[in-house]
Amino acid sequence: MEIFGSTFDDSVFSEPRERVCESLSSFTAKLCEAEWFCESSSSDTDDALEKQKVLKFRGDLALRRGNYQGALEAYSSCLQWISDNNLSIRRDVLEGMARCCTKLGQKDKALDLAELLSKEASNTCHLTSLLLLKVSIYQHFETTRSAMSCLQQLCSLLPFNPWHWFSLGQMCLQLLDSDTTTESAAGPEENQEETAELKEDQIWLKACICFIRTRLLLKILQQQQSSFVLQHSEKVLQTTEEALQRLDPTETTLQALTQVMSEDLVSEKMREDFQDGESLLSVHLQSFRERWWNKILLTGLLETHQLPETS
Template structure:
């Protein structure tokens, strides 16, 4: 039973039409030398598309080699040659520029480019790429609260993707270490409260519980290296839950809450990959899971102490 909407269309299995092969009178393929776009002569053209390609390829190559300043300059030059209706290349170039700025330590400019991309996002694929880019930027600059917020948005956008839940759990788990690897200096008081240990502990628990539930569903449909990756992730998840050490009753209660929407029919209905943002109705992380978890923990004697602390922190 396929849950995530990747079934084949019936037309894939229909008989192929008879095709008439026509021989070409002549064929002169364009021959390109390796890294031809790096030569000065590559820009000796009046074709805007060719210039766009040259600058784009130069930027991609420089990015791959780790020369982020050179890549940024090439991408910037590429922008002026991109047609107004070529939104795909424009988004690709803007994302490349944002990643270059991040590597160069230009936080404000990177976030400005991210903001520009957010205004042009029109479907869930765009939004997913945007949120992943934000996670990368915030991680580089140690913005823990913003990174967690973006991961929560990814979990809300793609609630049946275990990898975003796993990432969220791992960030929370790192914050619980006595000497966290994540830098959290310079936080405001409000941010310090939101990163309270009990708050993070509970969020880590539900993230890993959700990851475990989803991986167990997915591995029934997987094989080969994909299945191996899921098994490794499941081992990481189990080890994380052992470290968090929730009481059995709390674990059972949280598992019930985080599995409420894991119904095949509902999962198919909520699969929104590639849909227009104008037609997608998204529930926030707090509305869909967090508020329920708080209420459930408040009623659970084993989780009462942590829930009381959390409610006092989250109350206005």
């Protein structure tokens, strides 16, 4: 009886076959001069894809150089050469056009382009980019409350991202420092629930919860950071602490707000809510008011609070 594994295949002792090395055809990489796409002859082609690349590159370069009118013209020409199934390039070009219109003072056109992007948004990455675009448009035209609405939606979409919370807190401070606390709510395209007018003491309270949430999230993230990333977090954390000192909530208020804003900051919950890139059809979002603001109002802090001097 043969023991399993005690025999060898004859092929083990056979002579190795000689390998025939077939010569490969020579390959020469295509070399392009710097800014080759700026030459007038580069767009003289019948290839739609090549035209799209040339015009897209021209628009990107013009935008980077601050030539917003030239970039807008290049992007507009590029749009007609983009194939229907190339959604990523189409979204990139539309966003570039919206940013150009913003810089050129064309608010309505910029928002119309953002609306086109919203109709084509199919996942959370698309929605995140769209909301950030709207924030930049509204900030440029000093429509602070509409920008706040978009940031609140970003906080609901990505609740564990400290940078959106920090930006929202900074906008609340801007409102406290300005005379725009009576500014009208956002346009009809925005969520009216998120943009209802807030009184000065409500803006103060919202600023507090944003900076408290920022501080909580940054302290969690710092455990996994190093180098310049950690340095940036420490700098923002210091700015956050200074903002809270300026807002000057009482110790009781600070503890109560910290308890509410830290309820969902557990590792299991944070992993479950990671939804970057998920289809919007499978994502259920609670509004900012439902998830945090109503809980804060239930604490009764607003009724017992006396607004400190923030100027």
